[in-house]
Amino acid sequence: MTLCLMTVHAHPDDEVFLTGGILARYAxxxxxxxxxxxxxGAVGEIVDPTAATPENLAEVREGELRAACAILGVRDLYLLGYRDSGMAGTPENADPRSFNQADLGEATGRLVEIIRRCQPQVLVTYTSDGGYGHPDHIRAHQITVAAFDAAADPNRYPQQGLQPWAPAKLYYGIWTRSSFExxxxxxxxxxxxxxxEIAEGETPGAPDEMVTAAIDVSAYVPLKIRAMQAHRTQIPADSPFLRMPPELAQEIYRIETFQLAQSRIETAPHETDLFAGLRV
Ligand SMILES: [Zn+2]
Structure with missing residues (x-):
């Protein structure tokens, strides 16, 4: 059986922070x-003005994304091509080309088609709040949850002419409170x-109890950092994410954590491999 991991992300660069280590390790x-x-990612902030302009940002970010994928060993990259919806409450939320305005059934169908073609056993996306409330992250969560069921159902999207495919497990990527601390x-x-900027007394991140899978990616931290560097328009060279001492980077990035959201197979309460139970 060919094992396949599919991660569904909102913008170019999101793949590195939550899943760069697992993408590199499993590849x-x-x-x-x-x-x-x-x-x-067309309305992201440009942190390095020499790298892009607002006019060509989408094009530049696609190049950055492809470079990051090459570093992480991502075999197949699919772009759904929706326009970045911007942060919650900004005018871009109403842009008819935005992911925020896209028809949910249509967007789910496009993901279903990719799932049926690639046949992943494991799907990974965000928690229901998208991790931090960005409309595109919330949408990515919604279509992935919907596609987990729809891809397996022969009565959904039959016009695709593809065999149904039931992914075995769906995970949500999590940054825990303790790792933020x-x-x-x-x-x-x-x-x-x-x-x-973090408000006094505020601790970002999800409760640690949510984690059901902790994956050791320590051997792939250097690749994860190189993939971050590929996203020049988003992550400045002087970002604390890139400037932190190597020992701290190793400690922060060496484990990626997930919550098992749905499973069609029996699983252990604490996993150290997203493919646990799927290897024969
Ligand atoms: Zn994002």
Whole structure:
């Protein structure tokens, strides 16, 4: 059986933060890795003005994404091609080309087609709040949850003319509170600022109890960092994510954590391999 991992992300660069390590690790182990990126990232902030302009940002980000995929060993990249919807509450949310305005059934159908063609056993996306409330991340969650069922149902999207495919497991990528705490403390000790402004008393991240799968990607941290560097328009060279001391980077990035959301096979309560139960 050919093992296949599919991750569904909202914008170019999201694939690195939550899943760069698993993409690199499973590719190195011979698993077919597939990345679906839903939007073009056209309204992202440009942190390096020498790298892009607002006019060519989508095009430049596609190039960055392809470079990151090459570094991480992603076998197949699919672009759904929706326009970036911008942060919640911005005018871009109403753009008719945006993912936010897309018909959910149509967008789900496009993901179903990719699932039926690639036949992944494991699907990975975000939690229902998209991790941090961005409309495109929430949409990516919604279509992935819908496609997990629809791809398996012969009565859904029969016009595709493809065999139904039932992925075995659906996971949500999670940044835990404890890993944020370690990051913020480590940056403080290294004399570096936090990656973004954090209100007094606020601890970002999801409760640690949500984690059901912790995957060791320590051997792939250097690749993850190189993939971050490929996203020049989004992650400046002086970003704390890139400037932190190598020992701290190793500690922060060496484990990627997930919550098993749905499974069609029996699973253990705590997993160390997303393909546990699927290897023969
Ligand atoms: Zn994003």
């Amino acid at each position: 190195a182990e011979g698993v077919r890795t597939v990345l679906v990126t839903c939007t073009d 370690r990051l913020l403390n480590g940056l403080r000790e290294a004399g570096l600022p936090p990656p973004w």
